[in-house]
Amino acid sequence: MNSNISLAPFQGITTKVYRNAFYRHFPGLDRVFAPFISGVHPEKVNLSVFEDVLPFRENEVETIPQFVSIDHREVIAIAATLADAGYEHINWNMGCPFSRLANKKRGCGILPFPDTIRTLLDEIMPRIPLKLSIKTRLGYRNPDELGKVLQVLNDYPIHELIIHPRIGLQRYKGDTNSDGFAEYLGLSRMPVTYNGDIFHATRYRELQARFPAVKSWMVGRGALINPFLPAQIQGISLSDSEKRERIAGFEQEVFSGIQNRVKNEKKLMGQMKAVWYYMNGVFSGGKQYFQGLKVCEDSRSYRKFADDIVQLPFASDEEIEAYWKLGLKHI
Ligand SMILES: Cc1cc2nc3c(=O)[nH]c(=O)nc-3n(C[C@H](O)[C@H](O)[C@H](O)COP(=O)(O)O)c2cc1C
Numbered sequence: 001m002n003s004n005i006s007l008a009p010f011q012g013i014t015t016k017v018y019r020n021a022f023y024r025h026f027p028g029l030d031r032v033f034a035p036f037i038s039g040v041h042p043e044k045v046n047l048s049v050f051e052d053v054l055p056f057r058e059n060e061v062e063t064i065p066q067f068v069s070i071d072h073r074e075v076i077a078i079a080a081t082l083a084d085a086g087y088e089h090i091n092w093n094m095g096c097p098f099s100r101l102a103n104k105k106r107g108c109g110i111l112p113f114p115d116t117i118r119t120l121l122d123e124i125m126p127r128i129p130l131k132l133s134i135k136t137r138l139g140y141r142n143p144d145e146l147g148k149v150l151q152v153l154n155d156y157p158i159h160e161l162i163i164h165p166r167i168g169l170q171r172y173k174g175d176t177n178s179d180g181f182a183e184y185l186g187l188s189r190m191p192v193t194y195n196g197d198i199f200h201a202t203r204y205r206e207l208q209a210r211f212p213a214v215k216s217w218m219v220g221r222g223a224l225i226n227p228f229l230p231a232q233i234q235g236i237s238l239s240d241s242e243k244r245e246r247i248a249g250f251e252q253e254v255f256s257g258i259q260n261r262v263k264n265e266k267k268l269m270g271q272m273k274a275v276w277y278y279m280n281g282v283f284s285g286g287k288q289y290f291q292g293l294k295v296c297e298d299s300r301s302y303r304k305f306a307d308d309i310v311q312l313p314f315a316s317d318e319e320i321e322a323y324w325k326l327g328l329k330h331i
Contacts, residue, residue, distance in 0.1 A: 005028060005029055005218075006031040007022065007218070007219060008218050008219065008223075010224065013278075014032065014034070015258075016059070018275070020058070021250050022250065025246045026246060027230070027234070028228075028229075028231035029061060033091055035066065036066040036067060037068075038069060038106075040081075041074075056085040064090065065078075065090055066093050067091075068107055076124060079130050080128075083129040087130060089132075090132055092132060092134045093135055094108060095107060095137045095164055096108060097170075097171045102168055109168070111168070114149050118155075134158060136149070138180045141169055146180075159191075160192075161190040161193070163194065164196045165178060165196055172221075178210065182210075185214065191215065194207060196220075198219050198229070199222040200222065200317040200321060203321075204229075222320075225282055225320060226315075244310050244311075251306050251310075259299075265297070268299065273296075281320055283315055285312055286309055286315070287323070290309075292305060
């Protein structure tokens with residue numbers, strides 16, 4: 001069965017270069033969500049803030065940009081800029097757990113304030129020429145919060161609701177709350193996309209069996225670790241040598257794409273380390289190699305790391321799950 005699979009946004013990792021390269025080298029993905037845009041002056045829009053999603057024609061895969069604002073003038077300005085550029089769909093980030101944003105009612109910090117959400121929707125819905133979807137959690141401080149928020153959202157023509165079944169205080173740790181997800185799935189009038197802890201295709205199939213009403217799935221760290229996850233979910237199989245070639249092609253494309261942008265070896269190394277922080281987990285024993293990359297400061301020693309790591313055997317699902325459960329700290 002063909003499932004609708006989206007790649008989750010990751011600030012600092014899933015840049016345009018990464019998203020395009022991912023789509024080109026790793027089959028199975030239907031859409032990607034871009035990391036959030038913020039800091040747009042409503043009267044004087046600075047296009048450099050949009051450089052990750054503009055020009056529209058550079059997207060090789062259906063791309064949905066995201067905002068994290070609660071200022072209706074800023075949201076309207078962002079939506080107008082994106083609509084002019086050719087976009088048809090925008091996503092509101094109501095999930096970001098970082099206190100820097102959440103303390104200002106942004107990201108998941110808005111969830112305890114359903115009235116503020118209603119006021120904002122009243123302002124923006126008639127004025128944004130784009131489909132609006134929302135990416136959220138069960139709450140900021142407790143999992144009941146989404147209940148009142150849903151009563152508001154159900155009154156508007158929201159295109160899609162993406163639910164990550166944790167609360168903000170958990171960030172990305174601790175168990176996901178499947179019962180909470182089940183409850184809100186039943187209450188939502190909007191089509192719901194599931195996001196959270198899909199670390200291998202078996203986990204996906206367990207979730208699919210539990211939530212047959214869900215037709216759309218968002219993969220995050222699971223795909224950053226194992227970029228063949230979308231293919232495995234879709235039932236597309238690739239030989240190990242094909243997989244190795246694809247990872248090498250992807251890595252080289254991301255490397256040169258970032259190199260063209262940053263023109264600074266230190267930043268280039270920083271961004272490649274962020275990519276490999278996750279992707280080393282697709283290889284059995286990749287973590288030891290990654291320890292070596294951590295101290296790498298120039299592209300020559302980086303190249304040796306990249307050429308060597310792709311020769312390792314691929315990790316099993318059990319190894320990937322164990323790697324995941326050890327706790328990913330890049331947050
Ligand atoms: C480093 C990092 C950056 C993230 N950036 C964003 C972002 O810009 N927008 C967003 O909606 N979610 C962001 N997320 C959350 C992910 O998109 C995703 O919802 C989360 O990792 C849960 O999915 P997973 O368990 O499949 O990884 C980020 C997460 C991490 C760890």
